[in-house]
Amino acid sequence: MKMKRSGRLVDMTHYLLSHPHEVVSLSFFSERYESAKSSISEDLVIVKQNFESQGVGWLKTIAGASGGVIYVPFVQKAQAAAFLKDLEEQLASGNRLLPGGYLYMTDILGQPAFIRSIGQLIASIYAGDSIDTIITVETKGIPLAYAVASQLNTPVVIARKSSKVTEGSTVSINYVSGSTKRIQSMVLPRRSLTPGARVLIIDDFMKAGGTIRGMKNLIQEFDAVVAGAAVLVETKEEDKLVDDYVSLLKLSISEGEQLSIENGSYFNYYKEVNWHENDLY
Amino acid sequence: MKMKRSGRLVDMTHYLLSHPHEVVSLSFFSERYESAKSSISEDLVIVKQNFESQGVGWLKTIAGASGGVIYVPFVQKAQAAAFLKDLEEQLASGNRLLPGGYLYMTDILGQPAFIRSIGQLIASIYAGDSIDTIITVETKGIPLAYAVASQLNTPVVIARKSSKVTEGSTVSINYVSGSTKRIQSMVLPRRSLTPGARVLIIDDFMKAGGTIRGMKNLIQEFDAVVAGAAVLVETKEEDKLVDDYVSLLKLSISEGEQLSIENGSYFNYYKEVNWHENDLY
Numbered sequence: 011m012k013m014k015r016s017g018r019l020v021d022m023t024h025y026l027l028s029h030p031h032e033v034v035s036l037s038f039f040s041e042r043y044e045s046a047k048s049s050i051s052e053d054l055v056i057v058k059q060n061f062e063s064q065g066v067g068w069l070k071t072i073a074g075a076s077g078g079v080i081y082v083p084f085v086q087k088a089q090a091a092a093f094l095k096d097l098e099e100q101l102a103s104g105n106r107l108l109p110g111g112y113l114y115m116t117d118i119l120g121q122p123a124f125i126r127s128i129g130q131l132i133a134s135i136y137a138g139d140s141i142d143t144i145i146t147v148e149t150k151g152i153p154l155a156y157a158v159a160s161q162l163n164t165p166v167v168i169a170r171k172s173s174k175v176t177e178g179s180t181v182s183i184n185y186v187s188g189s190t191k192r193i194q195s196m197v198l199p200r201r202s203l204t205p206g207a208r209v210l211i212i213d214d215f216m217k218a219g220g221t222i223r224g225m226k227n228l229i230q231e232f233d234a235v236v237a238g239a240a241v242l243v244e245t246k247e248e249d250k251l252v253d254d255y256v257s258l259l260k261l262s263i264s265e266g267e268q269l270s271i272e273n274g275s276y277f278n279y280y281k282e283v284n285w286h287e288n289d290l291y
Numbered sequence: 292m293k294m295k296r297s298g299r300l301v302d303m304t305h306y307l308l309s310h311p312h313e314v315v316s317l318s319f320f321s322e323r324y325e326s327a328k329s330s331i332s333e334d335l336v337i338v339k340q341n342f343e344s345q346g347v348g349w350l351k352t353i354a355g356a357s358g359g360v361i362y363v364p365f366v367q368k369a370q371a372a373a374f375l376k377d378l379e380e381q382l383a384s385g386n387r388l389l390p391g392g393y394l395y396m397t398d399i400l401g402q403p404a405f406i407r408s409i410g411q412l413i414a415s416i417y418a419g420d421s422i423d424t425i426i427t428v429e430t431k432g433i434p435l436a437y438a439v440a441s442q443l444n445t446p447v448v449i450a451r452k453s454s455k456v457t458e459g460s461t462v463s464i465n466y467v468s469g470s471t472k473r474i475q476s477m478v479l480p481r482r483s484l485t486p487g488a489r490v491l492i493i494d495d496f497m498k499a500g501g502t503i504r505g506m507k508n509l510i511q512e513f514d515a516v517v518a519g520a521a522v523l524v525e526t527k528e529e530d531k532l533v534d535d536y537v538s539l540l541k542l543s544i545s546e547g548e549q550l551s552i553e554n555g556s557y558f559n560y561y562k563e564v565n566w567h568e569n570d571l572y
Contacts, residue, residue: 011344019297020341023304028407060301063292112457116480120448122441126309148430149449150457156434160403167401168430176393176431176496199397215457 012044018053026057026069026081031163035078054079065089068137068283083161084283085134090276093127094258098271101243101259107269111217111245113261119150119214128258129157132212132240135256135279136162141237142207143167145225147196151213154242158212167202169228171195183228188218188251196224198232205233211255216241219252226252244274293325299334307338307350307362312444316359335360346370349418349564364442365564366415371557374408375539379552382524382540388550392498392526394542400431400495409539410438413493413521416537416560417443422518423488424448426506428477432494435523439493448483450509452476464509469499469532477505479513486514492536497522500533507533525555 013021022039039050058069058079067083085093097118106114118124132154141162146155147169159166173180177199184195203209211225226236239255246262257274264270294302303320320331339350339360348364366374378399387395399405413435422443427436428450440447454461458480465476484490492506507517520536527543538555545551 016337017341019300020304023301056297060298110456120446152433153437165401175391
């Protein structure tokens with residue numbers, strides 16, 4: 011459909027936001043709007059400047075005959091810090107401490123806008139990495155896993171705690187929960203991971219890390235590669251069974267059952283991007 | 292930040308897309324861009340025309356001193372039909388039939404872009420309704436529930452099959468699965484629903500409808516109101532324990548184990564919107 015610049019800018023913004031981490035060629039836009047590539051290039055400069063100044067993400071330009079752009083969602087450091095501060099305040103307020111050292115987060119995990127923001131923060135860490143698939147284990151990590159996946163443009167696989175008739179043949183492992191020391195199992199449909207795939211582990215809460223370690227073992231069972239692991243909240247006290255993971259928040263509970271929440275390892279993994287260099291990939 | 296029209300259009304588009312079903316005042320945009328309300332009004336006309344012609348949704352204008360706009364995501368009928376046709380073809384291909392009359396959909400449910408589109412289709416049915424909360428039961432309906440919720444701007448609550456330590460005090464019901472006739476239970480945190488809330492039920496697959504009926508009972512247990520129920524796939528054969536639900540697709544399996552998939556009740560519930568009238572709410 012023939013469109014003026016103003017209409018093109020609205021449509022391009024919508025299109026790019028719904029197709030992150032995907033190469034979109036100049037020709038595609040040129041045909042879509044029946045406009046010259048030179049005009050499209052000018053449009054994209056406007057979109058790029060706005061996305062970068064407003065902290066929506068990065069518009070990487072690909073030069074050459076098959077040239078185009080890739081929209082890379084990316085949260086700036088100051089925004090990430092402000093979001094985490096806000097989240098810490100929400101979690102510290104109210105009566106959230108539950109028996110066993112757990113934190114009531116169900117209400118916050120039920121807010122799609124919050125989940126989307128958390129997904130954007132985690133996706134920023136892996137924006138320059140090559141992630142093929144996201145894995146989580148049922149139940150509460152699922153929304154987070156999809157939020158990250160929709161930013162990174164990857165599929166999600168969900169490990170189940172027992173084999174389901176609706177998933178065909180499966181691969182199963184046993185693992186020991188780090189906190190309760192109980193043996194549990196984790197099951198993934200046989201068709202869900204391909205050998206060599208780079209897999210990112212996502213979960214909502216980590217105590218000792220037994221579940222994360224279980225997912226690592228499951229990934230290896232498929233001859234796939236653990237590309238990273240990220241959780242929303244980890245506890246401070248426990249000895250961990252895994253190292254090298256991203257946590258957004260770290261929770262500790264004093265002897266008087268006082269809750270304290272601080273930043274996790276997030277900013278240790280955060281890489282600043284120079285918006286004016288095109289070498290993210 | 293002072294912005295020219297071109298930058299404003301990019302930013303407004305992004306802002307509105309991330310804030311569906313929310314009143315955004317002219318003053319808000321006017322301050323955000325340090326621009327006159329008259330300019331903002333002109334911008335919004337451009338955004339509105341584009342959203343409506345491209346099928347992104349509807350931009351409802353609110354007149355008066357507290358005037359502004361609401362972005363209502365809405366899929367046009369032709370787009371919805373094309374999407375369902377595509378989904379039917381994907382589900383009919385490959386070897387998806389599982390023992391017990393189930394369909395292997397795990398790969399499709401693992402694609403965030405597909406899930407988002409399904410969410411947009413379901414949200415279109417309820418675009419003019421007033422939905423306070425979305426409910427689903429673990430596990431496979433969860434991504435769909437969030438996809439609908441992020442379009443309708445509502446929270447999600449997830450019923451669990453057993454009580455979890457991480458959710459505080461709970462309300463539990465027993466229900467009979469319509470297909471297997473087994474008694475099962477379903478649990479929701481006590482803080483998750485408020486009396487009178489209008490709750491939309493979302494699930495991935497429905498055979499006899501026992502699970503949907505269970506969620507209806509659970510909603511009533513909280514003195515909340517069942518505002519509707521929508522599933523991705525229902526089976527054709529079984530007698531249903533519920534009526535009045537939206538299904539996107541209907542699956543039947545012939546005696547020779549041949550799978551056939553057709554449209555469900557979706558278009559019976561679909562209401563055409565006259566884009567030039569502002570009376571959606």
